[in-house]
Amino acid sequence: MKCATPYRDFVAALWAGLLSIMLMPSASWADAPADCFDPLAAPVYPHTPDTEVLTPQNDAVRFLNMATFGATPNDIGHLRKMTLLQWVNEQFRMNASCHLDVLNQTQNNNDRANRMEVWFRHAVTAPDQLRQRVAFALSEIFVVSDVGSGIPANALAVYYDILVRNAFGNFRDILEQVTLSPAMGRYLSMLGNQKPNRAQGIRADENFAREVMQLFTIGLVQLNAAGVPLREGGETIPTYSQADIEGLARVFTGWSWGDSLSFFDGDDWRISMKAFPAYHDRKEKAILNKKRVPEGGTAEKDLAIVLKVLFNHPNVGPFIGRRLIQRLVTSNPSPQYIARVARRFDDNGQGVRGDMKSVIRAVLLDAEALGGTSVNPKFGKLREPLLVLTHLWRAFDGNAADGTLPYYYPDYTIGQAPLSAPSVFNFFRPDYAPSGAIKDNKMVAPEFQWVNDANNTRFYNELFGLTQWYYKGNPYVDRNNILIDINNLKSHAKSPDDLVNYLDFLLTGKKLPVDAKQALRNYLRGIAMGTGRDKGVRRSLEALYLIMSSPYYLIQR
């Protein structure tokens, strides 16, 4: 494949500069980072060179369902004019839409409902879809949650923007900024973690030390380049011991609020934690793989050593690669696919490790991602509930009259809300397998951890309401609600055949089996077209619900 990206280094430098500005204590809630973009503005696509290799229509739908918050007619049309690589590179060049900036424009930036609205507004309308989609995936790996943690809404937006800004940056920067963010500091109690004091019977807090290895970088056992656990005498090999955790816990001592003169108070969530030398353990510490952090180092210096060791561990590529593939593409990637992504993590082709652009290209443009079940029969994943709603509103232009997306309580209606996982283990564990055929075939299906009777009922009912009631033109709902535009559907409604084909194309990329389409057509024919304002409405709405609620849509292949 052709097409180079000459400005990669320039962009990386730009990010680095912006990030250091963002982390300076002088920032206030109202300051918008220079690179943040108004998600309400219409998408402006950069000029794309003419090309002879266009993306076929159905491939475009499939691809956009992996790389964005859901395919839309406009985006499909745009992608068809170019290659997938050109589209990805175009996305890399787009400005970042940051959440805090928009949250600050609401009446209360510390209201959880506003945080939800701002998240949906970005997911549904922001032009930098790939960045937003990757940031969401990262938020399900580097988990911080408002469940049980007391972390305020604006602090979570600050945290989310770290992921948004660095989605196309370097993994090393993500790791460092996440580590030093007060939201993560609070969530995994590194904020205020102090050196051991034998007299008082106090040890260093092990929480962050454990999870940064188990969940954010290397995992529990040594992996080969394809993510397969290495074995010695039949047994897997642990990546670290309890003693390593204890050493690492002492490395992560001495960090507290960036705005404070005292180790024990402060409350500025906008800036990184800072080191308080008096509370940092300067003794020698044993960490991973018998490596040592020498005596006498500052908190900053010790942290740099540890992040370097973790970042350079051979597990990170396959470990993070598999997680990104699972979030964006498929639940059961082949080891070869993981290995190809890991190779791009290890080296972007220019000797740079951890280049997220290189990793994202490898994840999305891999032959397995593009070929689907024709390459790997196990290909596919259950759509996350949030991604079903964002797709609905993207494909059918859902919004309130003022252009916002006021959807405030997704946790109650669909059982999932951004930055609201029940624990650091996210909504779904990467190794979750429901019992039955999936488990018997040694497959996993992480999103099925959400599937149960209670969630099924509320999700199917919520989708029913959103598709049958909340549409533009319904005289009984007011425009403060998110309403979908069904004019496109109504224009197809006269022919149930057309209607089903259009929805099948737009939602699944033509994955509905013939007999399912036949059954749908027969059913829709039995619904009267209606007249006047109601003409075609019922057929459109019912077809929409029946397809979006069917396993053929909810399982993304």
Place this chain on the structure above:
Amino acid sequence: MTTSKYWTRRDFLQCSLAAATGLSSRSAALGFLAGAQAAAVEAAPKDYRALVCIFLAGGNDGFNVLIPTDEARYAVYKAARSNLALPKEQLLDLSASSPDLSYAVSDRAEGLQALYNNGRLAFVANAGTLLQPTTKKDYEAGSNLPPQLFSHNDQSDQMMSSQLDALQRLGWGGRIADLMSSLNGAKALPLGISVAGNNLFQVGSATVPYYLSASGVDRFSVTSGGAQDPRTRIFKKLLGQAYNDGRLLEQALAQSVQGSIGLSETLVKALENSSVGSGIWPGSYLAQQLQMVARMISVRGTFGMSRQVFYVVQGGYDTHDDQLERHGNLISELSEAIDAFHAAMEELGVGNDVTSFTLSDFGRTLTSNGDGTDHSWGNVQIVAGGSVAGGNVYGAFPNQTLDGPDDAGYGRLIPTVSIEQYGATLAAWFGAGEDELQTIFPHLNRFDAADLGFML
């Protein structure tokens, strides 16, 4: 094992699917088997027993719930726990079973104290994941230890399953359901019911639990027109096609949704006649879940239930910081909820038939990390109900001396009782035979007592 074929939810689903849409011969065959099974359960015992698992998510600090108060052991406790030690004058005394070994509970646990002193609650001291009896020497040598000690998800998995192969894991609540579902009648619900979402504890090889929310069961909007409504039929037809086309992900989703629809109709109706007793319930989420359990138990007759296993969760126990405040509040909630639940069980006439018990990821370090604790191993578990031989501490209370014989480091106590012994004691009361216990708990025979004696 006493029978070879069980009436499972899967059979139930396929049977009802076959009846509703006249589908494949495979379903019809299963329906036939199910009919034969229904005839066989006529002889099932008429008694009722329920186990209620209260999972304390995050790792409960059990050694700040049950505290030794005799002078010698309290001094050791106080030294080990430093700034987390609860002052003796704040503790609530438990009636002593032996003069030189006395215990108390934390001042936030009035309900637990009352149940204990009434003989309806017991503690099991220092239970944890073990593959075999393990000494400090074994720990230091790393010989035959449970994998991934101190890790949240791995240790909670092992508490719930005691099987080590990740992809084949079944929960011990689910394996009880596999083996004992045949005791329930032909119209039975799944034996396992979760009010707190998906969990490994209830995963069986042949049975799938039913999941409801703390607020109950809703009907499906799309099928609200009834079975003959064309929309109901097209919706179910698409599910049925997806179920039968052999693609595993589509099939698994369709199967789950089909089950949800079938059971929601029946349950909504049944729950209209449910009761939570006349007592006052606290408002916590845990209490709401237990209220839902009480409602389900109150309508057990509608479904001919003879055995049920419930699952509820109380989260927030990962108290790495601000522990004294946070843990105190959690224990207060737990204590009130358990107290209200068992009072309701008495009122519903099943006081002796329902046993609640706790599980948790792991215990917590006795030592402090400043204002909190980290992940540990052995822990104190709580069992309550009219059939509990209460007012006693079971297992071997550990020596809490730091760097002592039971300490794996920083007050991480090496369990003196296996979680499999704990589970087996409950499963035996539930009616599992000796062979079944060995199937459910694969390492049980490595320990000298299969029954810890805390059930009457």
